[in-house]
Amino acid sequence: MSATPAALEVLSTQDCWELIGPGGVGRVAFAGLRGLTVLPVNYRVHDGVVVFRTRRGGEMEEDLRTGIKDVDRGIAFEIDRIDNVTESGWSVLLRGPAHLVTGDEPVPAGEDVRPWAGGTRDLHIQITPHEITGRRVFPVQGHG
Amino acid sequence: MSATPAALEVLSTQDCWELIGPGGVGRVAFAGLRGLTVLPVNYRVHDGVVVFRTRRGGEMEEDLRTGIKDVDRGIAFEIDRIDNVTESGWSVLLRGPAHLVTGDEPVPAGEDVRPWAGGTRDLHIQITPHEITGRRVFPVQGHG
Numbered sequence: 001m002s003a004t005p006a007a008l009e010v011l012s013t014q015d016c017w018e019l020i021g022p023g024g025v026g027r028v029a030f031a032g033l034r035g036l037t038v039l040p041v042n043y044r045v046h047d048g049v050v051v052f053r054t055r056r057g058g059e060m061e062e063d064l065r066t067g068i069k070d071v072d073r074g075i076a077f078e079i080d081r082i083d084n085v086t087e088s089g090w091s092v093l094l095r096g097p098a099h100l101v102t103g104d105e106p107v108p109a110g111e112d113v114r115p116w117a118g119g120t121r122d123l124h125i126q127i128t129p130h131e132i133t134g135r136r137v138f139p140v141q142g143h144g
Numbered sequence: 145m146s147a148t149p150a151a152l153e154v155l156s157t158q159d160c161w162e163l164i165g166p167g168g169v170g171r172v173a174f175a176g177l178r179g180l181t182v183l184p185v186n187y188r189v190h191d192g193v194v195v196f197r198t199r200r201g202g203e204m205e206e207d208l209r210t211g212i213k214d215v216d217r218g219i220a221f222e223i224d225r226i227d228n229v230t231e232s233g234w235s236v237l238l239r240g241p242a243h244l245v246t247g248d249e250p251v252p253a254g255e256d257v258r259p260w261a262g263g264t265r266d267l268h269i270q271i272t273p274h275e276i277t278g279r280r281v282f283p284v285q286g287h288g
Contacts, residue, residue: 027171027222036173037220075180077182078182093182
């Protein structure tokens with residue numbers, strides 16, 4: 001095969017935040033007890049914080065809860081939008097500690113975060129990224 | 145808010161393979177030098193092996209190459225299809241070692257793997273999962 005010529009553009013931090021701002025489906029990745037885990041979740045963005053919900057007592061809480069409320073070890077959150085027809089799109093990757101929001105704390109934008117997976121999902125997790133990177137990919141003009 | 149009632153169904157191994165069989169866009173996750181990394185890539189499935197391509201000399205090769213050709217440490221590959229309107233969909237997660245296909249090896253289904261990100265992408269990576277899990281989520285009837 002011959003690879004489709006394409007261009008890769010590194011996104012600015014501001015571009016990244018604007019692209020992920022509307023919320024929707026993202027993928028959370030973490031080193032779980034059974035290995036590296038990646039799960040789709042619905043998320044919201046609020047004041048530089050990404051919030052999503054998952055099931056209390058589920059795999060994620062089991063993995064993230066290590067006796068402390070804040071998890072410093074790596075968690076990543078990826079959002080992308082890819083048009084399969086035009087083969088263009090973007091992806092954004094956030095890295096940062098996860099924080100389990102407990103009952104005595106307000107949930108940033110949490111009222112609008114709808115759980116994607118079924119069941120009772122009442123665990124809010126927020127990520128305040130210390131790093132956000134992104135890239136946009138689009139076909140090179142004239143090579144179509 | 146009240147969570148949307150939904151049901152979660154654990155998928156069989158066979159279901160997982162059938163769902164990811166057509167190929168398309170998936171997300172590879174690995175513990176990189178700069179932290180946990182998740183990137184969208186185009187993939188193909190061939191005889192129980194997932195193959196995707198990435199850029200030679202890029203972040204992924206840098207991370208996966210540690211002087212050995214096969215990487216035993218955790219790599220994960222996630223594929224999902226989610227309908228934002230019906231809030232139904234599925235996700236599949238594979239775990240297993242990554243193998244960098246070198247020039248003297250045939251690339252399983254590699255001729256059809258189109259790189260998603262731009263630039264020269266001539267590094268084939270294949271994952272032979274030792275674990276494949278998946279789940280399907282759909283709204284509960286009558287609660288709409």
